[in-house]
Amino acid sequence: MSRVLLGIGYVFLYAPIALLVLYSFNASRLVAVWGGFSTKWYGELLRNEAILGATLVSLEVAALAATIAAVLGTLAGTALARWRFPGRTVFSVMATAPLVLPEVITGLSLLLLFVSTEQWLGWPQGRGVLTITIAHATLGLAFVAVVVQARLAAFDRSLEEAALDLGAPPWKVYATITLPLIAPGIATGWLLAFTLSLDDLVLASFTSGPGSSTLPMVIFSAVRLGVSPQINALATILIGLVALVVGLAFWLGRRR
Amino acid sequence: MSATKPRPRPSPATGDEGAGIEPGKEGAAPQSFVRAPPAAAASIVRIEGVRKRFAGTTAVDGVSLDIGRGEFFALLGPSGCGKTTLLRLLAGFEQPDEGEIFIDGEPMAGVPPYRRPVNMMFQSYALFPHMSVAANIGYGLKQQGLPRAEIAARVARLLDLVELGGLGERRPSALSGGQRQRVALARALAREPKLLLLDEPLAALDRKLRERTQLELVALQRRLGLTFVVVTHDQEEALGMATRIAVMEKGRLRQVGTPEDIYERPRSRFVADFIGEVNLFEGTPAGAEGGLVWLDTADGRLAGTGPSGAIALSVRPEDIEIATHRPNATNVVVGRVEGARYRGDDMVVHVRLESGKAVRATRLPHAPPLPADADVFLSWSPQDAVALAE
Known part of the structure; x- marks a missing residue:
């Protein structure tokens, strides 16, 4: 009985995805009609310059945003886990707010920020890859901070004390003991931030400018004009990529 | 404490001074009288009226104590008596609220742990899990900026000292509890500290290993001529290893003396009750x-x-x-x-x-x-x- 329920659950979760993958190999142009097995849509996808360009933009933004998020998130996570300072609670809530805030609101507030800083400071000039990257880094930072904070909370402080006792000044203790031991957490956070950025449509829509469309934006606008089997092929590749990255993050997270 | 067996009462000195302790000699606890008291040695540690408070409680309450060079000194007391805090004050992980600590004549106020001539062996051993045994032992030497070849040579000597030769490339997780304890000891000895602090060094070992390790620690301490300060809640351990014992209760020293003093001439009900039945x-x-x-x-x-x-x-x-x-x-x-x-x-x-x-x-x-x-x-x-x- 419980197995049947489990089966129903899995079907509910994965049937749409399986169907999408299946139809990406459909020879027919009509989305809902099976016309035999073919990989031609994958070939056409590779010749589609708009999609290839958007893919490059997305990967660039994701890698850059994840890296910024990893650095800032590690610092934020360390500060939250280790220090008691005035306004710590406020900082904690602020750093993790993007986790729970509707993306529409985060996107809108970031857009307002960018517009007003451009007016007052002249930077950033217009919106494009830079502003999307900043927006995604903000989102990713929250995830990295949470992961790093959790890892530090479980950290045996006597390891750091032992290193201090053996003559290493605090910065060296952080570099040789703390950082290597929380590295799997940081890597997990980086991968999470990377996939989040790759997935994101809402923040990107708010903060992008002309000529800087990310992959989800291109897919979304293409779908509105009618679903092409090319999109199925693209979606299949994306699912594979995201599954790979999430699997990697999970594996890293389980290692000590 | 009451579950421990009564220890045979130390008999008068038998005069086999310097005969040393032979491990495996029918497991008898080493009697402290075979070790000479530090004859008029200048004190290596001087604690003057030290007080340390944590939120709401006074962990160390006005302790004054001198520890002589070459002593095997035990801080003994029930959990929460402040003995570990006193050890951490010596290591520099805590700073006293009042009073002063001198190590080898130098005032230690404001001196961070990494500049003290002191090393500590942690109760959990605190071995670095991402480093090999050799890298663990060599960590302190690396901080001194010694050339790589010398570090390797000294690590090899230390591994031999604790009888772990050939295990240098292993990770700590691949060692047994007793072996980890030896790695922790070797790492703490690597920098040749003037003072070695040991926080419950035997607590994580099983009973048999604990007795043997007691003997080995004493033999090692005598051979190296170092000063050991050990924290323990186990009166048998303190009686068996130490040249002098300080019994602590609620942050205060209740009695300081040789094991014989403490066992045979307790001055208070607390000490009498704590040291055996x-x-x-x-x-x-x-x-x-x-x-x-x-x-x-x-x-x-x-x-x-x-x-x-x-x-x-x-x-x-x-x-x-x-x-x-x-x-x-x-x-x-x-x-x-x-x-x-x-x-x-x-x-x-x-x-x-x-x-x-x-x-x-x-x-x-x-x-x-x-x-x-x-x-x-x-x-x-x-x-x-x-x-x-x-």
């Missing part, structure tokens, strides 16, 4: 004569030796004789046997006195059984009853 008879002073102190207790007038004005007598179970007829002795009390517990090398008899007080006495394991429904007489010599002033 004792029976305490509390009462009011009833005068002193002929070297004996008399006390009026609920079980009659009893005699002991010690300061006049004492308020309690401490008698160890092994010093009490049990008889079925009233013996002719200075101290005799009457009671009924409540039960007996066989412990292998002896038997503990629980006797309920007429006053309602429970007393423990030991007998030989094969002594004839005692009547359960008749009075028995407990007696002991006044020399075995230590009079306690507090």
